Amino acid sequence: MGLCKCPKRRVTTLFCFEHRVNVCESCLVSAHPKCIVRSYLQWLQDSDYSPQCPLCQAPLGDRDTVRLLCYDVFHWPCLSGWARALPPRTAPAGHRCPQCGGALFPPPNLQGPVAEALRARLRTAAWARPGLGLPLVSDT
Ligand SMILES: [Zn+2]
Ligand SMILES: [Zn+2]
Numbered sequence: 001m002g003l004c005k006c007p008k009r010r011v012t013t014l015f016c017f018e019h020r021v022n023v024c025e026s027c028l029v030s031a032h033p034k035c036i037v038r039s040y041l042q043w044l045q046d047s048d049y050s051p052q053c054p055l056c057q058a059p060l061g062d063r064d065t066v067r068l069l070c071y072d073v074f075h076w077p078c079l080s081g082w083a084r085a086l087p088p089r090t091a092p093a094g095h096r097c098p099q100c101g102g103a104l105f106p107p108p109n110l111q112g113p114v115a116e117a118l119r120a121r122l123r124t125a126a127w128a129r130p131g132l133g134l135p136l137v138s139d140t
């Protein structure tokens with residue numbers, strides 16, 4: 001536990017392994033989009049980390065990224081390609097984080113900077129629209 005460094009000065013359990021600072025969800029999204037972030041407790045237990053995309057093993061800094069609700073980070077093209085390769089009838093609940101098995105789609109009532117950023121990103125992908133409860137074809 002600690003205070004984050006952004007103007008919100010939130011008490012947080014999250015810790016950026018790369019910059020070695022406490023982060024709240026707000027500064028996490030704005031200032032640490034590609035950083036490995038875990039709980040401070042995990043940092044104390046094991047400060048090892050690899051700033052790589054779990055799907056292609058290349059450095060996260062190389063490409064556009066997306067962070068899931070579990071805080072795992074992937075290259076967006078890698079995650080999108082992985083999701084498109086799932087069987088076409090995979091239910092939204094069948095979409096899980098390839099790294100930890102956590103839910104991929106934020107529940108509709110979930111607020112917070114990480115959920116909002118993830119939703120905004122998912123909205124751009126045709127495969128993700130059913131999972132977000134959006135119609136398959138956009139009105140435009
Ligand atoms: Zn903050
Ligand atoms: Zn960071």
Ligand SMILES: [Zn+2]
Nearest residue numbers: 053056075078
């Ligand atoms: Zn990748």
Ligand SMILES: [Zn+2]
Nearest residue numbers: 070072097100
């Ligand atoms: Zn995960």
